[in-house]
Amino acid sequence: MQLYGRSSSHFTRIPRIFAVELEVAIAFHPIRDLMSGDPGDYGGHPALKMPTLVTGAGQWFGSLPICRELARCSELNLDISWPEDPPRPVASNAQELVNTAMATEVGLIMGKAAGAPADNAHQVKLRASLLGAMDWLETNAVRAIDTLPPERDLSFLEVSLFCLVEHLQFREVLPLEPYPALRAFAQRFSARSSARATPYQFDFPAA
Ligand SMILES: N[C@@H](CCC(=O)N[C@@H](CS)C(=O)NCC(=O)O)C(=O)O
Structure with a gap:
């Protein structure tokens, strides 16, 4: 594969x-x-x-x-707990906002790479969208994770949330200081061997 x-x-x-x-x-x-x-x-x-x-x-x-x-x-x-499994709206909404934040981050990074100024109307909207999603996740993500089946080995929600939070820091898209609950979650998840085996890094030197 x-x-x-x-x-x-x-x-x-x-x-x-x-x-x-x-x-x-x-x-x-x-x-x-x-x-x-x-x-x-x-x-x-x-x-x-x-x-x-x-x-x-x-x-x-x-x-x-x-x-x-x-x-x-x-x-x-x-x-494994998959996105369609969560029995509560809070977990369903958390997954939706993680997906949205990840896609919004791609828009911000690609826009910056293409030379779009930070005050470009679309970039401003993307940043406001990302901040809205992150504020909601800071308040609700831990509660959402608590609704997942306790016997699970893994959930798509936790893996994707972890990848989002570490990526914001890695690509310097947002400072994480305003998000103590998300930082604590990411810190816990980062102890897994799967997280340690897949650190973010650039595969190629900058051109
Ligand atoms: N829904 C897709 C999203 C894929 C996506 O947006 N990937 C980004 C990378 S993190 C990408 O290909 N960016 C390059 C580009 O948009 O040109 C998935 O879940 O994999």
């Missing part, structure tokens, strides 16, 4: 953590040029996004479908 993505990407880190937890071996292919218009450079992703998992069965686009395929391929019988 081959995973196309980047070690600096939060959407890529989610399946990398799942692969370690599920003990599924994957070969990692860092994507060199994010400005490439060739889907082949993204493992065949037609929308030019990462991550993509390539298996004998075909290509799997997106972090959640990839994690599901890794779970199906695993010989471990882990108890």
Whole structure:
């Protein structure tokens, strides 16, 4: 199995953590040029996004479908809480806001890389959106996690929230000082061997 993505990407880190937890071996292919218009450079992703998992069965686009395929391929019988499982609105909303914040971060980073000024109206809106999501998560994420089944081995919500929080710091998108509850959560999660095995880093030296 081959995973196309980047070690600096939060959407890529989610399946990398799942692969370690599920003990599924994957070969990692860092994507060199994010400005490439060739889907082949993204493992065949037609929308030019990462991550993509390539298996004998075909290509799997997106972090959640990839994690599901890794779970199906695993010989471990882990108890995993998936996004559709949460029985309470707070957990459902937490997942939605984590997904939204991650996508908003991509917009901010790509906009900055393309030279969009920070006071550009769209960048301003993206930042306000991210701050709104983060404030909500700071207040509610721990309560949301508390609604998950206590017997779970892993949940998509916790893995994706961890990848979001560490990524904000890694890419210096937001300071984490205003978010003590999220920092404490990330600190706890970072002790897992799957988190330690997948640190954010840049795969290629800056051009
Ligand atoms: N829904 C997708 C989102 C994928 C996504 O936005 N990936 C970002 C990287 S973290 C990306 O490809 N960014 C490069 C770009 O947008 O050109 C998923 O869950 O994997």
